[in-house]
Amino acid sequence: MSSIVISGDTSGAITLASPSVAGTNTATLPAATGTVMVSGNMPAFSAYSSTSQSIANATNTKVVYDVKDYDTASCFSSNRFTPTVSGYYNIYAYFQFTATLNINQIQIYKNGSQYKTFTTSNSAAGCSSQISQQMYLNGTTDYVEIYIYQNSGSSANINGGQNSSAFQGILVRAA
Amino acid sequence: MTLFEKIKAIYPSLEDKDFMTVITLQNDSDGKGDYIAKWEHPTLARPTAEQLA
Numbered sequence: 001m002s003s004i005v006i007s008g009d010t011s012g013a014i015t016l017a018s019p020s021v022a023g024t025n026t027a028t029l030p031a032a033t034g035t036v037m038v039s040g041n042m043p044a045f046s047a048y049s050s051t052s053q054s055i056a057n058a059t060n061t062k063v064v065y066d067v068k069d070y071d072t073a074s075c076f077s078s079n080r081f082t083p084t085v086s087g088y089y090n091i092y093a094y095f096q097f098t099a100t101l102n103i104n105q106i107q108i109y110k111n112g113s114q115y116k117t118f119t120t121s122n123s124a125a126g127c128s129s130q131i132s133q134q135m136y137l138n139g140t141t142d143y144v145e146i147y148i149y150q151n152s153g154s155s156a157n158i159n160g161g162q163n164s165s166a167f168q169g170i171l172v173r174a175a
Numbered sequence: 176m177t178l179f180e181k182i183k184a185i186y187p188s189l190e191d192k193d194f195m196t197v198i199t200l201q202n203d204s205d206g207k208g209d210y211i212a213k214w215e216h217p218t219l220a221r222p223t224a225e226q227l228a
Contacts, residue, residue, distance in 0.1 A: 053204075056177055056178075056179065056200075056202060056209060057177065057179050058179045058191065058194040058195075058200055059177075059178070059179060059200040059201060059202050059209050060199060060200065060201045060202070060212070061201075061202040061204060062202065062203050062204040062205075063204070064204050079204065102191075103191075103195070105195075114199075147201075149195070151191050151194065151195070155177075
């Protein structure tokens with residue numbers, strides 16, 4: 001390598017800090033072009049429902065997540081994750097129904113439409129269903145929500161509480 | 176009576192699987208209640224607002 005080129009015309013400074021302990025360390029950059037990801041630009045959040053929620057029979061119902069464990073980039077609001085960095089995200093959610101069900105589904109919605117669905121048949125009361133999916137989000141308008149479906153013949157409740165529900169997302173790779 | 180029950184009353188022949196395939200009922204938990212998000216049944220017409228009232 002013959003040089004380091006710093007381009008851009010914004011104000012401010014770039015600081016490369018050495019470790020606070022003695023020693024020789026090497027950071028090797030890949031032979032590729034892309035955005036270096038550091039903790040400050042990698043959105044991650046985790047939320048859960050603090051109370052139970054009634055899910056109507058045969059109706060896709062958006063889950064209400066009213067408590068956030070963390071939200072590093074303030075991207076989660078009103079039960080919706082709208083990340084501000086484009087890239088590939090891992091989305092994860094789980095829930096528990098309080099009743100025995102023939103069919104239940106947990107669904108990832110992207111921009112208001114079904115994106116991925118996981119179906120469980122003949123689930124016992126207290127059993128959990130979960131879904132994990134990697135997906136691209138554009139960092140501006142794309143958003144993700146969680147819906148639940150059940151067809152027991154009447155409404156059924158999902159449990160609330162930190163150990164009974166979750167909706168999480170984290171940037172895995174920048175675009 | 177729920178939206179599902181109203182639709183079943185109009186079309187008793189509908190089966191559970193229809194509501195997982197050609198018909199989608201949805202509730203966005205925004206206080207506006209259940210609504211028909213998708214109706215792609217090959218033979219039965221989408222119920223009118225008057226029928227569902």
